[in-house]
Amino acid sequence: MIQLTIDDRRVTVAEGRTLLEACREHGFPVPTLCYHPALKPYGGCRLCVVEVAQPPPPGDARPRPARLAAACTYPCEPGLVVRTNSEAVQRSRRLTAELLLAGAYQSPEMWALAKSLGVEQVRFQLPEADNCVVCGLCVRACQEIVGVSAISLIKRGMAKQVSPPFEIASAACLGCGTCVLICPTGVLRLEDVSGYRSAHAAGAAEAREYCQTCSELDLEPHFVAAPEALLAAAREGTGL
Numbered sequence: 001m002i003q004l005t006i007d008d009r010r011v012t013v014a015e016g017r018t019l020l021e022a023c024r025e026h027g028f029p030v031p032t033l034c035y036h037p038a039l040k041p042y043g044g045c046r047l048c049v050v051e052v053a054q055p056p057p058p059g060d061a062r063p064r065p066a067r068l069a070a071a072c073t074y075p076c077e078p079g080l081v082v083r084t085n086s087e088a089v090q091r092s093r094r095l096t097a098e099l100l101l102a103g104a105y106q107s108p109e110m111w112a113l114a115k116s117l118g119v120e121q122v123r124f125q126l127p128e129a130d131n132c133v134v135c136g137l138c139v140r141a142c143q144e145i146v147g148v149s150a151i152s153l154i155k156r157g158m159a160k161q162v163s164p165p166f167e168i169a170s171a172a173c174l175g176c177g178t179c180v181l182i183c184p185t186g187v188l189r190l191e192d193v194s195g196y197r198s199a200h201a202a203g204a205a206e207a208r209e210y211c212q213t214c215s216e217l218d219l220e221p222h223f224v225a226a227p228e229a230l231l232a233a234a235r236e237g238t239g240l
Ligand code: SF4
Pocket: 131, 132, 133, 134, 135, 136, 137, 138, 139, 162, 182, 183, 184, 185, 186, 187, 188
């Protein structure tokens, strides 16, 4: 077991836990966006930052300087001193939320998250905002939970986006809807699926086509996608 201090309280956690897990286990709220307990930590959005200071060396009582770190990827170490809600932490989270909102200002989910952190207006707006904050949850869920890697993050910098290989509907996609369920901004929607066998046709709207397998077998409808009722039941069951 490891002992550390969170917001002036001494806590004990099992070896191998991250700071985020330690905080949640002991009731310290920390906001997240790109984190999901069913996926490997990613550390992409930086909304979960906390202040972390190493313990002073033996014989030296002076506190060590603290620095901001992503709680979802930071491993717990003995003697760490953590602040989850200092002024520096709040400032950093607000700026991060504003920057994320710049690319997703039409997403009610992102506005709710930003407002919960004290952001009231958006100072920056990307002209080509498509409501995707490139958190990678959909891509990682497809890879780590479904196991098919039907989508990935393509391009770099501001142009980075989610896409199936070669930006055409993926033959690997099962149409399970996991990516739709896990997307925090609601940008992946089932209505975008119409005519497709999957939700992974972003950027290829002019090239819609039916699922080949369904067409060959003459099945109706000519695409596979999770119906709303199934998604609703899945949401209820998983809490996503
Ligand atoms: S589509 Fe949604 S889940 Fe996927 S990267 Fe964009 S915001 Fe994240």
